Amino acid sequence: MTAGRAGRLRAAACLLAATVLILLAAKTCAKPVQRVAVVVAPGGDPLRAAAFANGAEFMLSQANGLEMRLFETDGSLPSLRKVGARLVQEQYCGVLTNVGQAALLADGREIPVLTTGTPAQAIRTTAGRDDEVAALLSYAGETGMESLAILLPDGTAAWGELLGWLCTHLESNLYAYTDQDGGITAALDSIVAQQADGVLVWGDTTEVPRMISGLRHAGYTGAILGPSFLAGYESLGINAGQATGLRFAAQYTDPRHNAEVLTRRQQQFIREYTAYFGEEPLFAESYYGADQALILEQMLRVQREGDPPLGTLLRCGRIEGIVQPYDYSRNPSTGITGMVVYQIQSGHIEEAR
Incomplete structure (x- = not known):
């Protein structure tokens, strides 16, 4: 092999390697890891707050490309606004919380807030x-x-x-x-x-x-x-x-006959949750946190490349399963401008195209 030919082969190999790296980098940039904030106020009932966070962690651990970070607040307005400012600055893709006044976390931005609170507080996903x-x-x-x-x-x-x-x-x-x-x-x-x-x-x-x-x-x-x-x-x-x-939610348990009254979905959830944490979920909040995480993951999956922010998709009616919009701009007493939040039917998130 001549020196010239060897040089051309090396150049071609380098070009191919560079192309592969560029493609991999482009793929990585197209689907970066998205951060999800789980916000709790453990002061009132730390066991329930921990159960909520555990449920969210368990479900997010099974989702690709989602990373959870836990934030604790005292539930006060200044504390919520402080957390909200950080979430906006660090570009979190969603907030899961059981804290009252949860809508204040997003502070009028495009970050969807899911909560177990009343519908007037944020996107309500599950029973409280x-x-x-x-x-x-x-x-x-x-x-x-x-x-x-x-x-x-x-x-x-x-x-x-x-x-x-x-x-x-x-x-x-x-x-x-x-x-x-x-x-x-x-x-x-x-x-x-x-x-x-x-x-x-x-x-x-x-x-x-x-x-x-x-x-x-x-x-x-x-x-x-x-x-x-x-x-x-x-x-x-x-x-x-x-x-x-x-x-x-809406299922009853006789402690003497757990296996007979729990649904198949519940049994599967309990088995997988127990395998993950080493103990069963004792509080309904574990289910609430998991349900919120699942719904957020479904919503993010609906959002395609080139789509507007998720909050815009919600306001434009581009996602089915959304009911009862609440426009905070009509209520100056909340101190929020331009925010519309929604109640979501659990388990019913589909794209409306």
Whole structure:
């Protein structure tokens, strides 16, 4: 082989290598890793906040090209605005959160915010705690309960109003308790004396087991309903059959027959989640976080190369499954201008072309 020919071959090889590198670089630039922010306020209930973040992390770990970063706030307006400014500056593709006033995170920009809060706060993707309570009350009606007592901690006036409103179709009594002056004992005695068909207990992972034990010890023999974490009763030391918890949106779980009442999708989720974290999801928030992450991934998949930002696609009606738009520019009291947010039907994200 002549020196000239060898030189030409080396040049051709170098050109080919350079072309491959350029193509790879172009491919990489066309589909960069997109960052997703998960924003929680752990101060109120750190276990639920952690469960929400875990659900989002689990689902995002299965999505290609999405990277999660966790942000913690105290839920205050200054804290939310500070986080929102950073998300805009660092060009996050979406926000998953269960924090109130979630729409303030995006601060009028094109970053879609998905939340379990009320629709007027941001893109609502899944049921929040109000829907969890509503589903439990529906369960009470479906199982023939004609009277229901509600037991919740003192100081939760907002929940008291909500529960009272949801119970209008049942003959219900609301009991609040405090730890002072035997307040909980008096409430339990009243419930036992009433012998309602069922009792709905509400509170955190410390309060609810204590209320259930107190009811049974006081002699109450009726049905007890409670939050989603009761479905994982073994981790809380609650005996099987003592109470019924809501495992997933609008699905009910009898702790004695989990395998019979959980849907195939739930069972698969629980298996994969448990394999990933080493423990079952105890809170409905784990499902909420996972559902939000799945919906955001579906929305981003709909967005094609050359399309406008996702927020623009939403406003133009280019994505099906969007209901109830809220235009914040019509409400100056929020301090937001030019923001429209949407409620999304879970599991129904399709492109409208």
